[in-house]
Amino acid sequence: MGKHDDFRGREHIHEYPPYSPQDLRRREGSLLAARLMVNAALTAPFAGGVCQVEAEIVYGPDEQEELARKIEELAYTNRAWEEMFKYEAVMVRESDAVIFLGNLLAGEFALDAGCGMCGGRPDCSYFYEKKNTKYGLVDVTDRRSDTLIKGPLCSARVSDLGFAAGSALWMASQLLVDARPLISVSLAGQQLGYCRRSFVVAGICIATLAKNPFVDINPDYHLINMTKVLENTRKQYVTPRTVTTFDYRKWIPRKSEEE
Amino acid sequence: MARYTGKEIAREHLLDVAKHVVHAAYKAPQITGRLKLQAEIITGEDLVPIIEGLGVLAKVSQFVYWDYTTFKDFYEAGNPPVLVLIGAETTISEMNWNCGACGFATCSEFNRYAKENRGTGVIGGGPCCNWKVFDLGIACDWACAAASQYNVDNRIQGSSGGVAATLGYLPGCSSVLGLPLGPSREMVWYSRDIMHRKFKYEDHINTMLASIPTHFMAFAGSGRPVFKAADRWWEANNQITWGRQEQSEEKLYEVIMEMAELTAKYGPQIEARYKNS
Helix, strand or coil: CCCCCCCCCCCCCCCCCCCHHHHHHHHHHHHHHHHHHHHHCCCCCCCCHHCCCCEEECHHHHHHHHHHHHHHHHHHCCCCCCHHHHHHHHHHHHCEEEEEECCCCCCCCCCCCCCCCCCCCCCCHHHHHHEEEEECCCCCCCCCCCCCCCCCCCHHHHHHHHHEEEEEHHHHHHHHHHHEEEEHHHHHHHHHCCCCCCEEEEEEEEECCCCCCCCCCCCCCCCCHHHHHHHHHHHHHHHHHHCCCCCCCCCCCCCCHHH | CCCCCHHHHHHHHHHHHHHHHHHHHHHHCCCCCCCEEEEECCHHHHHHHHHHHHHHCCCCCCCHHHHHHHHHHHHCCCCCCCEEEEEEECCCCCCCCCCCCCCCCCCCHHHHHHHHHHEEEEEEEEECCCCCHHHHHHHHHHHHHHHHHHCCCCEEEHHHHHHHHHHHCCCCCCEEEEEEEEECCCCCCCCHHHCCCCCCHHHHHHHHHCCHHHHEEHHHHHHCCCCCCCCCCCHEEEEECCCCCHHHHHHHHHHHHHHHHHHHHHHHHHHHHHHHH
């Protein structure tokens, strides 16, 4: 028998229940999209055409839970973040995958073109004066930092990371895959060591669900969302059953007129 | 019934594509959701001041020379590109994320410093909030991608954007990038045949020799490795030296003065347009 004589199959695909075989098949498609998004990011226009972006694709309930918890941890470290980050932690749990794009050069190898963006000067002095340097080489071995990102960064490189994220998001848009860049995901992902060699990381959540999980968010989203609603149903429904009990084999209650 | 000449209709179409491009830039996703983006489309003779400005900068920068020549030659041939300008104010952070990317511990410290130390470099103004710069990058990328979707040759440029900003276009933007679209032909901004015969063989090779010297170095054991800048390099015995080049510093000063003159010439009429609109 030739190897293609058996070429047939049926693939049932549906988003519910989460992580069922039919949902996993759907998620495989999202992963293909994620990979194409990463490829698109790598072809984005960069200053001088220089390769400087690495990527990591993260998916699976454990990985996403870890990321969501890191975001929730960060939520309580900055008043400006609290609400937003708690909401975005829910989005991370509901995503199919998370893409991280990191810039490998932004903290060590500046563009050195005097573009002016980092410090408003016609040279790169703002960047180099705040770094530990010798002969224009940045010593990056001291990675201690009081802030989540160890600045300053070469803003031209950060701009290029924006171009990379833009191409990934454009690809998502072309594929009709819902995608959103989130600051919470970016900072938490970098803290967790995704795109480990990068100085700044951008996180993009993607999903292929009936409802885009990144828009039309209700207030108190961390308390009221699809997962919580379903969990509450699971918690509540069985209890009244145990209260009004009977033996269905012998008698089933009817409306009074039918008796 | 009407007949349309391909060349003319394709040229007109560039303006339609420019509109799509501008729309895409505004529609681009943002991580801050707070970027105040501005865009503008420059066509025809309005390109002249920008081309002249590129001509001034071209005297001290080879990559600007390429862009200058490409703009100028296509314009003079009656087949100019359409230039989209995209810019934003990126020197302030209202987010209070305190992420540290700018080099300050908090956004308010950064904002205070940025207000007092505002200045410009070769391409843009600063100091910048890096997440605003990131968002501007996404917007510019979406602009490029939109042009690409319509198969229009394009290249995102600090050169044309920087010159336009210097002349007064997109007031209130700290960073402006230029995105020329077309003209409609196979290769415009990449593998530029318009550059043919503009440089001699030696110019091309000297650029490579001067830009990536370690690739051309002989055995380093002597402590003073020979620079292989000739076929019989062991006879030429070239070595690299460094130091200030007064000549190029003087030239840079001349260029700055010339740009100031150009801004004085065109600035008022460009400024007036924003007052009227």
